[in-house]
Amino acid sequence: MENKITPAGKDSQLWEIAHQRASFKRHLVTYLIMSVFFWVVWYFSGGYEFNSFPWPVWPMLGWGIGVAFHYVNAYVIPKSNATEREYEKLVKEQQTK
Numbered sequence: 001m002e003n004k005i006t007p008a009g010k011d012s013q014l015w016e017i018a019h020q021r022a023s024f025k026r027h028l029v030t031y032l033i034m035s036v037f038f039w040v041v042w043y044f045s046g047g048y049e050f051n052s053f054p055w056p057v058w059p060m061l062g063w064g065i066g067v068a069f070h071y072v073n074a075y076v077i078p079k080s081n082a083t084e085r086e087y088e089k090l091v092k093e094q095q096t097k
Contacts, residue, residue: 017074020073020074021074021075023074024067024070024071024073024074024075027066027070028067028070028071031063031064031067034059034063035056035059035060035063038055038056038059038060039054039056042054042055042056
């Protein structure tokens with residue numbers, strides 16, 4: 001479980017965004033390292049000699065989808081902005097009743 005406490009003197013929203021982006025970067029580096037590892041294992045196990053479809057494509061595809069969603073969560077739709085929009089929407093709904 002990750003520590004979500006904001007250090008003293010730091011803006012909590014900016015800290016959360018920075019935390020999401022740093023988490024994405026670690027995830028991306030892990031994905032790249034493991035992808036290279038999968039291809040090396042495939043190559044040295046003789047996978048290229050059998051003219052078969054290279055199996056490392058499947059974990060790269062599945063994991064790549066996860067990396068893409070992590071990117072969207074960290075850079076495209078920051079958590080604080082999405083939460084703020086939902087809060088404003090609920091306030092407007094409450095006021096119209």
